[in-house]
Amino acid sequence: MHTTIQYMAAENTLAPAVSGDGGQALAEDSRDFAGTVGDVTVANPAMTARNVNVWYGEQQAIIDTSLDIGKSQVISMIGPSGCGKSTFIRCLNRMNDTIDSCRVTGDIRLEGQNIYDKKLDVVPLRAQVGMVFQKPNPFPKSIYDNVAYGPRIHGLAEDKQGVDEIVETSLSKAGLWDEVKDRLGEPGTGLSGGQQQRLCIARTIAVSPEVILMDEPCSALDPIATATIEELIDELRQHYAIAIVTHSMQQAARVSQRTAYFHLGRLIEVGATDDIFTNPGHRLTEDYITGRFG
């Protein structure tokens, strides 16, 4: 196992004179960044990321970030736009590979296996670390085929009956089965926005992942659909490690057990959600969650 790295709290080593008055001050804050506040490790990690740096061309999007994703818990990533939180979770299943100019360094492990190892095949990795995207993106296929897509590709079922079972359990887990069981042949794009997003979650869990990454899964949904998805996330936590990027601090508070605050490419603070929101350890975190910027 990895040695546990303790990033000790470094309160007040940087004390911005004025915070929240524009990008210039924020950039200066980050320049004398002394290290992540809080414990980046967990007792039972599904994934561990150490010293991750990401560049898009010349521009660095993630700077020396280390973070564990714990089993059976939800970690939420918050922070102002462009802070790198989406980039970070896209590193966890190598979705950044699809962007030509993107370069990743550091050590990211899934159950001890370095996922950026040259010998590692990215295909099974993405089945193990599934992803749900910002905008619901069902394929223009039937509801059934949407869910069956992954299992068929990976040969998870021996026969038609096996696929049927996977589709049913996945849709049930995603809380969609009762709504669509009579119209599995209809196009997935015909569902409502919230149903589409749950269909995408069902599609992700159909390949039995260990980790589910969610990139602002509710930002395109109405409040009621959002509440449904949030309940679903809470249920899914029992079986999967979940990392969710969100712009809504209320959502982070509602669904997650741990919260990580990103700022200009750095992980500023991480800790139990309750602690972060009641007693933030870093000035920037405090400014963000009290609404002074972001």
Next chain:
Amino acid sequence: MYAVILVLILLALMAVAYQLGRRRSQSMAGRAGGIRKLHSLPGYYGFYAAIWCGLPALLVLLVWLAFQSIIVTKMVVADLPLATRSLSEAELGLVINDIRNLAEGNIVSRDVSPEMQAAADHYTNLNRIGSAALVVVAISMALLGIALGWRFISPAMRARNQVEAVVKALLVLSSTIAIFTTIGILLSVLFESIRFFRMIPLSEFLFGLQWSPQMAIRVDQVGSSGVFGALPLFLGTVLISLIAMLVAVPIGLMSAIYLSEYAGRRLRAVAKPLLEILAGIPTVVYGFFAALTVAPVIRDSGSLIGLDVSSESALAAGVVMGIMIIPFISSLSDDVINAVPQALRDASFGVGATHSETIRQVIIPAALPGIVGGVLLAVSRAIGETMIVVMAAGLSANLTVNPLESVTTVTVQIVTLLVGDQEFDSPKTLAAFALGLMLFGVTLILNIVALQVVRKYREQYE
């Protein structure tokens, strides 16, 4: 010639009117308290004056030029001796032609009689008077227009709206020209076809198995019995188009997939324009490439394996036509594939699909309607293609589906029917119009279907 000079003069007058209108509005604005007091900017008043100057004069010019020759001819005919006037219409036409030729100093087909000389002089005179009158009328219209425009300009006058209304009318006119031209072509083809079908029954034309359009011009001529069964031509067209699509669709589609999904940015920047150059090669060049290079190769390789290949074969024409169509399909498919949202690719990669699985199972199905639309457009291009087939596929109307034999197509037959001296009341010539009508109908239907398919696709993602 004088008409060109007159148009130039009118343009110059319009420029003057523009300046006058502009100045006038500015001076009025100065008195009223600044340009803000004008309804429109001074330039609009300039255009307003220029339109008043140019538009009526140009309209008069157009109408005059359209009718001058008719009226002058009528007047000349009215002064001809009674004996000439009472000739049949066709003969009178010849006389008028001679008079015109005489007046313009061209070669005349008969001896010049004093009456004709007089008529020619009369014709020249009338034309001269007409032109002079036109110049006077047009220029005075223009000047009058300037005066009117000058009078109408006032700070409250909505010059901007009026100029824009004229521009809008111009746009409407331009957009209808293409439509009316299409309708005109369709009608002219339709009427000639009706004349053809009066002589040859529609059923024989559509279902006849033999095409031999040589008609006897004299009754006693040998070996010329016209038979107009268009089936061999349509079969030949279908055969060649089919071969062309068999070549173009797989190659075009696969190159589109490679270019849009796999190729690096630099390769794509070079390869895509190169591929599109194929579409810029004149079809006549493809034609002799097919006839002189591809056809002999096919014949020689055929004889190597003991096949009897005609030196002009459907295969040669079809293959080369297919190559010509590749850029159509690749370019359209490339656009459609690029239009598939990135979100769908992400979704597929996100559950662990490989790039090729994503292409086969997500991107191609999503892009399929657009690809089908592109293919249908390419088919209608293939059906209408003429030059390659004329040079490489031959002229003999064989009823065959063997690609190694020589066949002919609808377009090729239209060309051969209309090349050279023709009489326009023989079924042989009119058959060209009937074929054209059929071809027009088929490509029209294909285009409509293609556009429908493409439109349906658009609704899906936008």
